[in-house]
Amino acid sequence: MTDTPVTGSTPLSGSDAAPPAVARPNLPRLELHIPEPPTRPGEDVDFTHVNRGKAGAVRRPDIAEHESNMRDLPYELIRVLDDDHKAVGPWDPRLAPDTLIKGLRAMMLTRAFDDRLFRAHRQGKTSFYMKSTGEEAIAAAQSLALDKGDMFFPTYRAAAWLHARNYPLTTMCNQIFSNAEDPLAGKQLPILMSARDYDFYSISGNLGVRFVHAVGWAMASAYKNDTKISLAYVGDGTTAEGDFHEAMTFAAAYRAPTILCVTNNQYAISSFAGFAAPERLPFAAKALAYGFPGIKVDGNDFLAVWGATQWAAERARTNNGPTLIEFYTYRAEGHSTSDDPSRYRPKDEANHWPLGDPVDRLKDHLIALGAWDEDQHAALADELKEKVRVAVKEAEAIGTLGQSKPPIDEMFEDVFEDLDWRLKEQRARLHQRRDARTGEGSN
Amino acid sequence: MNMIQALNSALDVMLGRDDDVLIFGEDVGYFGGVFRVTEGLQTKYGLKRCFDAPLTEGGIIGSAIGMGAYGLRPVPEIQFADYILPAYDQLVSEAARLRYRSNGEFWAPITVRTPYGGGIFGGQTHSQSPEAIFAHVTGLKTVIPSNPYDAKGLLIASIESNDPVVFLEPKRLYNGPFYGRPDEELKTWANSGDPFAEVPLGHYEVPLGQAAILREGRGATVLAYGTMVHVAKAGIDDSGVDAELIDLRSIVPLDIDTIVRSVKKTGRCVILHEASRFGGFGGELSALVQERCFDHLRAPIARVCGYDMPYPHAFEWDYFPGPIRLAEALKSAVEYR
Numbered sequence: 001m002t003d004t005p006v007t008g009s010t011p012l013s014g015s016d017a018a019p020p021a022v023a024r025p026n027l028p029r030l031e032l033h034i035p036e037p038p039t040r041p042g043e044d045v046d047f048t049h050v051n052r053g054k055a056g057a058v059r060r061p062d063i064a065e066h067e068s069n070m071r072d073l074p075y076e077l078i079r080v081l082d083d084d085h086k087a088v089g090p091w092d093p094r095l096a097p098d099t100l101i102k103g104l105r106a107m108m109l110t111r112a113f114d115d116r117l118f119r120a121h122r123q124g125k126t127s128f129y130m131k132s133t134g135e136e137a138i139a140a141a142q143s144l145a146l147d148k149g150d151m152f153f154p155t156y157r158a159a160a161w162l163h164a165r166n167y168p169l170t171t172m173c174n175q176i177f178s179n180a181e182d183p184l185a186g187k188q189l190p191i192l193m194s195a196r197d198y199d200f201y202s203i204s205g206n207l208g209v210r211f212v213h214a215v216g217w218a219m220a221s222a223y224k225n226d227t228k229i230s231l232a233y234v235g236d237g238t239t240a241e242g243d244f245h246e247a248m249t250f251a252a253a254y255r256a257p258t259i260l261c262v263t264n265n266q267y268a269i270s271s272f273a274g275f276a277a278p279e280r281l282p283f284a285a286k287a288l289a290y291g292f293p294g295i296k297v298d299g300n301d302f303l304a305v306w307g308a309t310q311w312a313a314e315r316a317r318t319n320n321g322p323t324l325i326e327f328y329t330y331r332a333e334g335h336s337t338s339d340d341p342s343r344y345r346p347k348d349e350a351n352h353w354p355l356g357d358p359v360d361r362l363k364d365h366l367i368a369l370g371a372w373d374e375d376q377h378a379a380l381a382d383e384l385k386e387k388v389r390v391a392v393k394e395a396e397a398i399g400t401l402g403q404s405k406p407p408i409d410e411m412f413e414d415v416f417e418d419l420d421w422r423l424k425e426q427r428a429r430l431h432q433r434r435d436a437r438t439g440e441g442s443n
Numbered sequence: 444m445n446m447i448q449a450l451n452s453a454l455d456v457m458l459g460r461d462d463d464v465l466i467f468g469e470d471v472g473y474f475g476g477v478f479r480v481t482e483g484l485q486t487k488y489g490l491k492r493c494f495d496a497p498l499t500e501g502g503i504i505g506s507a508i509g510m511g512a513y514g515l516r517p518v519p520e521i522q523f524a525d526y527i528l529p530a531y532d533q534l535v536s537e538a539a540r541l542r543y544r545s546n547g548e549f550w551a552p553i554t555v556r557t558p559y560g561g562g563i564f565g566g567q568t569h570s571q572s573p574e575a576i577f578a579h580v581t582g583l584k585t586v587i588p589s590n591p592y593d594a595k596g597l598l599i600a601s602i603e604s605n606d607p608v609v610f611l612e613p614k615r616l617y618n619g620p621f622y623g624r625p626d627e628e629l630k631t632w633a634n635s636g637d638p639f640a641e642v643p644l645g646h647y648e649v650p651l652g653q654a655a656i657l658r659e660g661r662g663a664t665v666l667a668y669g670t671m672v673h674v675a676k677a678g679i680d681d682s683g684v685d686a687e688l689i690d691l692r693s694i695v696p697l698d699i700d701t702i703v704r705s706v707k708k709t710g711r712c713v714i715l716h717e718a719s720r721f722g723g724f725g726g727e728l729s730a731l732v733q734e735r736c737f738d739h740l741r742a743p744i745a746r747v748c749g750y751d752m753p754y755p756h757a758f759e760w761d762y763f764p765g766p767i768r769l770a771e772a773l774k775s776a777v778e779y780r
Binding site: 192206209246420 | 496497501505510511512517529532533536537541542544545546550581582584605699
């Protein structure tokens with residue numbers, strides 16, 4: 001073996017020899033791009049990249065329109081409420097004031113509940129909580145717009161669905177406190193609810209997985225020639241999971257009667273949405289690659305959410321297949337009780353969000369309609385605050401985290417339909433240990 | 444029937460009995476499956492009862508869970524058990540936990556069929572035996588037949604179960620029994636003389652959670668499942684030991700009573716599986732036997748397993764735990780002290 005120095009000019013023997021493993025001095029060096037949000041703590045808020053467009057300006061195609069004629073849609077922002085608080089344009093669902101007030105109430109209840117339960121966490125009454133502040137319009141409008149029997153596959157930031165359908169507040173508190181009356185028998189983290197009677201599918205901690213379930217559920221409905229459709233959420237961050245692609249692929253292939261939604265609230269914990277998709281690309285545009293329509297909707301505009309949902313639901317119900325909706329919104333609070341957003345974004349960013357606050361905007365619209373006033377609004381806020389206070393007190397009387405627990409035998413139930421011998425043995429041993437001690441703990 | 448026909452018959456019976464049963468997976472529809480298990484079902488029952496799927500294992504299992512939550516009984520197929528891992532999150536985090544985390548509000552009675560096991564020169568990604576990674580998942584049932592009769596009866600029982608089942612089909616046994624002697628002339632199920640090649644045409648069940656004693660003996664207990672059941676028969680013959688052979692049939696739920704009764708009688712236990720040894724299901728079996736039969740054991744529990752490496756191609760028969768290795772283990776067990 002000859003001791004040939006390895007250099008860029010090492011002669012190669014034969015025409016099929018590999019090229020030299022050295023950098024080519026005449027080419028520019030590659031650089032790795034790491035996306036960065038427009039602003040960081042201490043910097044001035046910058047939302048110049050948010051193009052609000054004009055309320056009422058986006059066309060509303062016929063539900064049977066071919067996907068190929070709707071490819072401009074994801075690049076426009078569908079809005080109904082204009083800056084004068086009027087409802088304008090073809091996406092206005094023309095709802096009666098009573099319905100709007102119902103929606104407003106659901107959003108305000110969600111907010112009041114969030115505020116109270118967030119404090120309950122700080123007081124040590126529960127281990128965890130997640131608010132949906134700023135995003136209440138989405139689940140509230142969709143809960144009211146869809147039919148009983150349509151199945152919702154939520155994320156953990158969609159409690160407004162339940163509040164809009166008058167899910168018992170005390171029961172929700174019981175779940176959050178994991179107390180003796182917890183509907184999930186202490187098995188699940190706070191707010192990872194399941195409420196079959198309210199068409200609210202069981203939430204899990206794993207992101208994205210249930211997006212695929214929604215498609216399978218919708219396929220099953222079509223398989224049975226049923227009339228029900230499904231609705232599912234992922235956040236902006238979760239679109240990066242493989243499950244998003246899997247759900248979109250299945251939804252497209254089988255034209256599943258489903259509404260797939262991305263709630264783009266700009267942040268996945270501390271990571272801005274630019275990690276999940278290029279900054280200027282709407283998430284709604286991802287639908288185009290799968291061959292079904294995608295629309296981008298002002299998520300803080302209750303009427304736009306409702307109008308878009310109605311359109312997508314009609315498409316699904318008439319076998320025109322799935323729709324992807326991007327709800328463009330802003331996560332106004334921290335990711336969870338374990339998060340401090342001031343460590344990664346400007347403190348007052350939420351107040352500058354160009355699409356405003358969903359509660360204020362619907363309130364102003366109702367006032368503009370002459371169907372609401374500030375006094376009524378303040379009275380409703382007080383009423384809901386009191387309602388939440390009473391519910392929390394009731395749940396506290398049953399017990400907060402660690403003060404009260406579901407019966408211990410519940411722990412072994414529902415692993416399988418029936419307990420197998422392992423669980424029976426383990427349950428028996430646990431009881432033996434507990435009987436041998438005076439205290440609660442047995443581990 | 445061979446095992447393929449028995450499985451096909453089980454699916455045929457269930458499609459015929461229950462409109463909520465549907466089959467889908469890669470190449471299972473028009474083509475009838477790469478191993479012919481779903482042959483003719485689309486023609487007989489129509490496109491929507493047995494159809495092809497996009498090449499996405501996570502999508503296949505995820506959508507099956509959604510269908511199950513709606514109220515159907517989907518029987519999705521994963522083409523090779525080696526390719527079930529993209530669906531592992533769906534199986535572990537969702538299918539297995541849906542009933543528990545929703546406190547019984549939702550569940551997904553899905554049966555995931557997938558061919559597994561080696562002995563076919565399948566190399567690294569057509570030979571694996573992943574049963575241990577499912578056995579460890581609370582909320583999943585794991586079932587492995589070793590002959591056509593059980594294959595049909597267990598598959599029907601799995602589809603009718605309201606719990607999610609991972610149904611592993613030993614593809615080495617699809618066409619005939621295999622005794623772990625690659626130089627021997629192969630037998631088909633029809634000419635094997637195996638009584639379990641006789642398969643009734645109609646509906647019947649082999650209950651989950653019941654092992655089968657295939658050979659009674661007093662010298663030692665051999666625990667096996669899938670392809671290894673037949674290897675065990677050959678190894679026991681070679682050893683001259685009067686061993687009792689138990690085909691577990693279900694990994695979960697496990698028939699612990701049959702195992703314990705046998706080992707208390709024989710005092711010796713040899714566990715045989717194709718999967719690699721460390722962390723394999725044999726470890727759990729060994730621990731259970733040790734805990735429950737300690738006073739009756741007259742020799743250390745032995746495990747005859749695949750080596751702790753990816754499944755190699757050229758070294759197929761060096762890797763594969765065959766009858767010679769089992770016979771050695773049995774002899775050591777009976778000669779112990």
